[in-house]
Amino acid sequence: MNGIRSKIVLFIGMMVCLWACKGSDGDKQVDALPPMYPDYPNVTLPVNIAPLNFLLRTSTERVEVRLRGKSGESTFIGSNGKIQFPEKEWHALLQRECGGKIEVSVRAQQGDEWLRYKAFTWQIVPEQLDTYIVYRQISPEGENRHVELCEREVGNFHERKIMQEETDGVMPHLSVNTLYNMTDARSNNVVALWMPERAMTTSSDCLWEYFGTQSRLCAINRENGQSRILADTLSGQTVRAFPALSADGRSLYYSEAPAAVRDSLDAWCFSIYHRKFNSQNLTWADAVDTVYYSDTVKVSAVELSLSPDGQYLLFATTTYGLPSSGHRDSDLRLLHLDSGRLDSLEIVNTEAAEGQPSWTSDSHWFVFMSKKGDGLYGKPYFCYVDSAGVAHKPFMLPQRDPARYDYMLESLENPMMVSRPMKSDAFRKTNKIINENTEP
Template sequence: MKMIDNIKRLIGLVVWLVCTACASQPEQVTKVSEPAPIYPDYADVTIPYNIAPLNFLLRNDASALQVTVSGQKESLTVNGDRKVCFPLHKWKNLLETEKGQTLTVTVTARVDGKWLQYPAFTWQVALEKIDGFLSYRLIEPGYEVWNTIQLRERNIESFEEKVIADNNLVDGSCMNCHIYGKQDGNLSLFHLRGKNGGTILNRNGGLRKLSLKDDQMVSGAVYGDFHPSGHYGVFSSNIIIPAYHAHDNKRLEVYDTASDLAIADFDNNRMIVAPQIARKEVFETFPTFSADGNWVYYCASPAVELPDSLHQLKYSLCRIAFDAEKGEWGTQIDTLWNAETHNGSVCFPKASPDGRYLLYSVADYGTFPIWHRETDLKLMNLQTGEIDPLPTVNSDRSDTYHSWSSNSRWFVFASKRGDGQYGKPYFAYISPDGTAGKPFVLPQKDPEHYDYTFKSYNIPELSATPVPFDASDIRRVYQKTKVEEFSVAR
């Protein structure tokens, strides 16, 4: 066996040497001042040392190129045509060796028969890793076709990907709102609609199908989050209405005509609602727990006439206490970000695992910001109340649907930057002093991947470990597992 492995390594080395020898080598190089037209834009970004290779291409007529990545101790040179694809093993060795250091990237390309060398750019390799798995819902970016949906999980340390739920296996049912508890693949859930549907709860590989609703609630559970203990989940219940715009940058609008909050007790199959939140004159949505589980952050707006007054539907950021030992809501509601003062509408608050920050998005109005071009991410320091508008992170398109890495040094979000139609997952680094770095898109094995993939990466969620199930397990639960009913406790 050892001899066979050695032979395989030798063959691989010979193939690499032959390819390298046959590749065009730069000669009579001319230095130019314009930056290399690389795609995706990976220039001058901070990256985790466990990320997959940042393969890229040139958006010009290059017929050959050479890319050299130089660090303090290691370097890597790769040749190609107009694409550069770094060998995974060599890439991993380079980043592991150069943790905490700056890598210099030099691109030399043959364009119109001449070799041109572009100004170098850098990759700062952070000392902190990012959680190794990313899940997302692949879906067409519109309302016309929604019956081809998959939840997928990508190993972002490599290019391995698996399907964890496929609606073609569950009667074409819609699947949405997949979330994790404490960025742990062994604690997750998502809503599976349809006649045999329910909320699919995964705890250490044990899959349950839950009916998180009751006649006293506005609807079944919609948007939600896990309590740090894993024993509870907090959810909104919403009556959701779709509406369609004539404007190309706001194709689809979704708004609530009624919404409240409820906490699911997974151990005792009960829903815990609160009279102080169940108010018809106020819409509440997008609840999430604080890092210590003692607070519920959520969005609230005064009820308005809909759809006529849709532009006046603006949500503030609020919080209310929660006692996990007693399973009780608090009584006082605090407003942390006032929609009237800021003249905007807040969505999707997410607390960093270290309890230091709250990341949320802000649009002009409403609760469906993915088609609102103006939507930006904001970062609130929960210790000081200071708000960072994140100018290095946001773009001129919608930036939202965010998730933290378990060490609070990274977050992922969905952005429609570029073509304005397809959401893609971008990663951004938060330094220990709270400074956010330039984001970069999820790397793909083929750097042309996003050019020919006509799907949006919806609701990207980071986890430190993979989920212990796949699409066949979900089909079995959908077809054969009896749904568990929940009762309401006040």
């Protein structure tokens, strides 16, 4: 009896094995990367990133993803073309594979057929992102009467609104920058990029309402409330904007352009300058270094971000004018300050707008806004810069539902990394300090 039973068990076992083998052997090989959204093939990931959930842009029923690394192999199954990795398993995997590569192979079922796409890799690096990302949620082309400031943990999908405000056409004064400095103080001084008119643009591709020349650079000491206007161009011939203060508070980079003239707005270009800065008495030196001269390259350099270690200056370039978000042709540039080498970041830039860069505290990652995909809505991307100063392929902030970006009607702009959660009243408090200290 036992013999018969064991033979039946053996037979069933063999049938199962045969069925399992048939499943993978019968796959149709596709000599292309999977049509996945977001674009995650061959990206470099920090060890503390949330699961890279994705979907396949084909009429797929089931998806099978095999992740193979030095510690072994894991398989994940998804339905309706979507893969959502369990958070615990994902983080354990990244920890195990830290410093190495994960090979990702994707199989997708279409009807009765299984397609096996070309495998790709994820490189896991030990350098972490700061714990939180803060961004503005705004309408991409309206007047931004409704603005939300959100904070998201990069290690999971928890998002909260720090502030939501009905504005009167004017955006909060670079609230994210201000909050950033409030909570993640790398220097004792807050540099407020305070440009009341900056955000009054209607943000459509070419419609531009910024015809004034009003901007001013201010330095404020947060602790004693002392302030000083560094460059007041309310009635002058020059516009200065986008200050970037070094971590030691001794160098100030900023963009400067002649006052805009409406008829020649399309030739209105910003250059980048540098001055020595004294953070004790809030003064800057008279001597000016030209870092990037727009007249020679015929592009406008805006939205500066200086890495905390002082090695790199990131900025956006557009054909003319101010913020990058309204220009489809805006791209990022990375300037190596020690060698003067300018990296055109071909691996980062696309046909859509890229801009609003910001560094993490360890200077190995930067986050930026890209409108890749639909060309209209900003999404945060993370890019790794290795010790040799080489930028790796960036990846989009992952979402629990990978289709979320498809359905969003808000643009996620001005992304910034912070290491501690924001206090809900930080925005109002900081804005109050700025307003009190910078009234004409």
